Amino acid sequence: MDKLLKDLNxxxxxxxxxxxxxxxxxxxxxxxxxxxxxxRMAHLIFNLGVPAHRxxxxxxxxxxxxxxxxxxxxxxxxxxxxxWVSTFHSMCAxxxxxxxxxxxxxxxxxxxxxxxxxxxxxxxxxxxNIDPKMVKPKMLKxxxxxxxxxxxxxxxxxxxxxxxxxxxxxxxxxxxxxxNLVDFEDLLVLTIELLKKYPEIKKQYHGLFQYVMVDEFQDxxxxxxxxxxxxxxxxxxxxxxxDEDQSIYAFxxxxxxxxxxxxxxxxxxxxxxxxxxxxxxxxxxxxSNDVIRGNRNRIEKNLFSTQGEGEPVTFFKGYTYRDETExxxxxxxxxxxxxxxxxxxxxxxxxxxxxxxxxxxxFMQKHIPYQVVGNTSFFKRKEIKDIVAYLRLILNPNDSYxxxxxxxxxxxxxxxxTIERLSIFADKEQDSLFEAISLPNSPLGKAPLSKLKTFRDxxxxxxxxxxxxxxxxxxDELLVRTGYREMLRYDDxxxxxxxxxxxxxxxxxxxxxxxEDADKIDVLTYVLEEIALxxxxxxxxxxNVVTLMTLHAAKGLEFKAVFIVACEQGMFPLYRSMESPxxxxxxxxxxxxxxxxxxxxxxxxxxxxxxxxxETQMHQDSMFLSEIxxxxxxxxxxxxxxxxxxxxxxxxRLLTPKSTLETVDNDLSKGDRINHxxxxxxxxxSVSGDQCxxxxxxxxxxxxxxxxxxxxxxx
DNA sequence: AGGCAAGGGGTTTTT
DNA sequence: CCCCTTGCCT
Numbered sequence: 001m002d003k004l005l006k007d008l009n010x011x012x013x014x015x016x017x018x019x020x021x022x023x024x025x026x027x028x029x030x031x032x033x034x035x036x037x038x039x040r041m042a043h044l045i046f047n048l049g050v051p052a053h054r055x056x057x058x059x060x061x062x063x064x065x066x067x068x069x070x071x072x073x074x075x076x077x078x079x080x081x082x083x084w085v086s087t088f089h090s091m092c093a094x095x096x097x098x099x100x101x102x103x104x105x106x107x108x109x110x111x112x113x114x115x116x117x118x119x120x121x122x123x124x125x126x127x128x129n130i131d132p133k134m135v136k137p138k139m140l141k142x143x144x145x146x147x148x149x150x151x152x153x154x155x156x157x158x159x160x161x162x163x164x165x166x167x168x169x170x171x172x173x174x175x176x177x178x179x180n181l182v183d184f185e186d187l188l189v190l191t192i193e194l195l196k197k198y199p200e201i202k203k204q205y206h207g208l209f210q211y212v213m214v215d216e217f218q219d220x221x222x223x224x225x226x227x228x229x230x231x232x233x234x235x236x237x238x239x240x241x242x243d244e245d246q247s248i249y250a251f252x253x254x255x256x257x258x259x260x261x262x263x264x265x266x267x268x269x270x271x272x273x274x275x276x277x278x279x280x281x282x283x284x285x286x287x288s289n290d291v292i293r294g295n296r297n298r299i300e301k302n303l304f305s306t307q308g309e310g311e312p313v314t315f316f317k318g319y320t321y322r323d324e325t326e327x328x329x330x331x332x333x334x335x336x337x338x339x340x341x342x343x344x345x346x347x348x349x350x351x352x353x354x355x356x357x358x359x360x361x362x363f364m365q366k367h368i369p370y371q372v373v374g375n376t377s378f379f380k381r382k383e384i385k386d387i388v389a390y391l392r393l394i395l396n397p398n399d400s401y402x403x404x405x406x407x408x409x410x411x412x413x414x415x416x417x418t419i420e421r422l423s424i425f426a427d428k429e430q431d432s433l434f435e436a437i438s439l440p441n442s443p444l445g446k447a448p449l450s451k452l453k454t455f456r457d458x459x460x461x462x463x464x465x466x467x468x469x470x471x472x473x474x475x476d477e478l479l480v481r482t483g484y485r486e487m488l489r490y491d492d493x494x495x496x497x498x499x500x501x502x503x504x505x506x507x508x509x510x511x512x513x514x515x516e517d518a519d520k521i522d523v524l525t526y527v528l529e530e531i532a533l534x535x536x537x538x539x540x541x542x543x544n545v546v547t548l549m550t551l552h553a554a555k556g557l558e559f560k561a562v563f564i565v566a567c568e569q570g571m572f573p574l575y576r577s578m579e580s581p582x583x584x585x586x587x588x589x590x591x592x593x594x595x596x597x598x599x600x601x602x603x604x605x606x607x608x609x610x611x612x613x614x615e616t617q618m619h620q621d622s623m624f625l626s627e628i629x630x631x632x633x634x635x636x637x638x639x640x641x642x643x644x645x646x647x648x649x650x651x652x653r654l655l656t657p658k659s660t661l662e663t664v665d666n667d668l669s670k671g672d673r674i675n676h677x678x679x680x681x682x683x684x685x686s687v688s689g690d691q692c693x694x695x696x697x698x699x700x701x702x703x704x705x706x707x708x709x710x711x712x713x714x715x
Numbered sequence: 716a717g718g719c720a721a722g723g724g725g726t727t728t729t730t
Numbered sequence: 731c732c733c734c735t736t737g738c739c740t
Binding site for chain 2: 060061062087088089090111113114184185187188219248249251252351352353354374408411413415416532533534550551552553574575576577586590613
Binding site: 354357611612613614615 | 731732
């Protein structure tokens with residue numbers, strides 16, 4: 001017992017031992033949250049004798065789930081395979097595999113990702129004769145999924161979007177069901193439907209889950225919240241960990257108010273604050289606190305560190321982006337060669353993916369090994385999605401979506417028109433595309449029909465092969481028989497693509513090993529589910545290289561040295577978030593998350609002049625920089641030059657441009673509509689430096705004005 | 716059906 | 731500026 005507790009502080013112990021009733025742990029950055037979760041689980045199992053499979057622990061990513069499993073396994077030396085430690089989505093998939101037939105789906109349903117949803121929405125728009133220029137499929141997809149999560153939202157939409165949703169959503173849902181597919185939202189929504197409709201099933205899970213734990217609670221959305229409430233039994237043994245200051249996923253529905261909602265719904269909740277930080281130096285922590293303090297709507301925390309004061313936070317300002325990238329490269333070399341850092345202990349973080357490019361160029365030139373995390377996920381690659389589509393169609397010929405994807409990949413002379421005609425025919429006959437191929441009275445011409453029949457025979461014969469072949473051989477057979485292998489030979493990227501498919505093969509083989517199931521179809525179903533729910537984070541990581549990634553991707557990680565780059569108004573915070581206070585607060589939390597990733601050294605960099613969309617723009621310092629107390633900062637680059645020439649009071653002004661109140665931050669760019677107190681409405685023609693050219697109505701004409709004059713206001 | 720040129724648009728993103 | 735999509739032409 002002591003072993004599980006001895007290296008914990010008082011609050012951590014309290015969180016581990018408070019097993020009964022609702023508990024909420026507010027866990028500041030670096031406060032040992034994962035440690036608490038794993039110890040708590042070990043305590044339940046080892047000291048209280050709770051069977052491991054009767055604890056439900058929900059995380060946000062597979063990575064977090066795996067980490068928790070590994071750590072519990074290591075603490076207790078037990079197998080974790082039966083444990084319910086998983087993401088919301090895999091938990092739901094596991095429940096639905098048991099019971100989804102009650103909702104009219106087949107238990108061998110397949111899971112599609114957001115790109116697939118977009119594709120389907122696009123096709124439906126076409127079928128409904130809606131001009132895709134009117135609504136972008138990608139944007140409509142977001143709304144379709146929102147409405148699925150909360151049908152009452154449809155009333156909030158205005159025409160024409162509302163009309164589109166009213167047509168597209170039911171058609172989309174019908175197609176999914178016909179193809180026996182579910183999207184990520186369905187996983188949650190259908191599980192809720194199941195638990196609500198079938199009290200005996202709810203009872204079954206209430207009996208099973210004696211203890212429920214939820215990690216990263218600040219990032220739950222409303223559907224996930226409802227799901228947790230449904231799964232917690234009358235004992236109310238629910239433990240949530242979160243930190244509202246680290247909530248950075250509001251843009252996809254995360255609702256910070258769920259923390260407060262939790263307190264209302266579980267009035268007897270015990271609240272524990274984890275305030276001791278084990279990660280960062282005090283200086284880094286103080287600077288981070290300076291920034292997050294700017295947010296109004298939060299519970300004040302008092303994070304403290306035992307890691308000593310450490311180095312000041314460096315703020316480097318360059319003239320051009322080249323200065324900035326070279327400075328970062330230089331500092332990395334210094335850290336590695338002078339301070340004995342490993343490359344893998346260093347991260348470069350940015351707000352938008354596009355920023356990585358300039359750094360990649362410089363790092364390449366300067367021979368700094370690096371990796372860019374999370375651009376195109378392995379599973380989103382075309383060749384992987386194609387092979388998955390083949391496998392899905394073989395498993396379920398009624399999966400018309402998968403059929404559409406690969407019927408002409410490689411080219412079989414089956415064009416869009418043929419598929420369109422087949423689609424209409426299938427619709428009329430109330431059958432899937434696959435079955436419609438062999439129906440009598442086909443309206444299709446002889447030639448296209450015979451091509452389709454050849455394709456149908458190919459799929460059927462592969463299905464037979466699946467039963468008698470090993471998976472490895474089967475994939476090879478599939479590649480050859482479908483002509484995919486041959487197609488890759490004429491592809492510039494063919495070698496890489498083939499390698500990726502071989503990688504997929506290995507993964508199938510490994511997943512297969514981890515389950516013992518006699519039925520091949522069940523095995524393949526499971527393997528495909530794993531693939532659907534997995535993501536980039538599970539890809540093999542390179543060793544000892546500098547990591548470049550977005551601030552979002554950095555969540556939950558830590559590095560000895562962190563560079564947050566492009567700290568400029570417009571870049572970070574982003575232009576678009578500066579208009580709404582709510583969005584701006586989320587940007588600030590993002591800055592906070594980024595800063596608190598650093599253990600020893602934190603560098604904030606930017607440049608005055610940045611090339612953006614082919615134009616040179618003059619940028620101001622990010623407002624977040626001016627929020628940091630100057631005592632925690634060491635100024636470098638342009639800052640330093642200025643500070644040497646001027647008096648200390650001037651130096652302060654550099655960091656707090658707001659003190660000169662005659663100007664405002666008008667983040668104008670070409671095309672923006674503005675309002676001028678004297679000249680009225682106008683449109684920005686160009687921006688250069690602190691000047692801009694604006695076209696006003698006839699009586700005023702075109703004028704060149706100071707960009708940041710307070711008379712100008714963006715509308 | 717397929718290849719090339721012009722055009723639009725360019726947060727963040729796990730599952 | 732650069733990438734991806736679209737549309738037109740062959």
